Amino acid sequence: MSQFAKSSQHPIDGFIIEFDRALRSIVGATPMRRSVPESSTMNESELSAEEKKHAAGLMRVNHVGEVCAQALYQSQKLHAKSDDLKNKLEHAAIEEEDHLAWCERRLEELDSHPSLLNPVWYAGSFVLGSIAGLAGDKISLGFVAETEKQVEHHLDDHLKELPSNDHRSRAIVAQMRADEIAHGQMAIQEGGVELPSAVQEVMKTMAKVMTVTAYRI
Template identity: 55%
Template sequence: MQLDQLIGAFDRALRTLATPARSTRPSPGSAAPETQLSTEERRLAIGLMRVNHCGEVCAQALYQGQALTSRQPAVRAALQEAAAEETEHLAWTEQRLQQLGGRTSLLNPLWYIGSLGLGIGAGILGDRWNLGFLAATERQVEAHLASHLERLPADDLRSRAIVAQMRSDEAHHADMAEAYGAATLPSSVQSAMRAMAGVMTRIAHHI
């Protein structure tokens, strides 16, 4: 790993954790009217969007770690392209949390460090397994976002539009990984990934 890569990784970490994210695409929910939510509905929406923002923080670190250790330039480029799209998701969820009067997870630095380590480890195993880890992660995120669409208040049109677009983008990332030759992870590994994601989700919903 070269010095310029380490400097770039450190810079991305600071920008992810310490500065507002920016998006080149407008938020999918920006044109939707802001509706009046009950206290309970607002609390639920804030919790779910906090989890989604936390997931995007993890995605930034995961992609970064995978790109740092990927062997093929084409795979690195694809990972970097996906990371740019995840930055937009980061901006959308952060903005929506502010609109709802909520905050991001206090444990984001911890989630970031853990995900960066996972990404580096996946990349060290080789590009097929690196991509396999990416594809499995994105399929799980896609299902996770689908469950959020079922749970979000029906009148929260802005949050629902954001989550729907994120779900579409995550499916595209998984398709990309599979097109590049992703290996299929053992079911035991995928189960462990779901368990870890479940722990993060339950904690981030409140903290």
């Protein structure tokens, strides 16, 4: 009897864990497993009001990207056929949680806040991830690879746009970029297929809408 109760409780436990992760992704208070990345030059000069506002807008966009990443990995993990793939997606999601926490911390330091539309970003990304997951593991992995490639380019742009003396934000973005590249390479190595160019363009357009909106709201 106890064995049956134990086995029947696993899905509930899993649901609670994933729901808790979703809630923390949306409202904040994300656990941090790795400390905030630091630059070799952390004694930055004080940012001007305009620089501070611009840096906060960029870090808010980065935070939204990590909210979306949590939703994508959760939904894709839900539909993954292979246990090995589920474990790899879980590992990537945990690293993305660090990104969330780092961005949250930096936004606080910049006297700013996460996007007010985080519930919308999360819900939309969860639907997209579910569609990719239902299409099969190779398509799902291809979606991860393309997403991470676009995120890498987006972070490259942010490293160019962030104030040159905002070493704290730049150190965070640089580490995030390194992690995203690793996630993309994992997806390719696991057999992810290249998505049709039309799908890639739709993803870029959606990312642009999110970026422009999240910078302000």
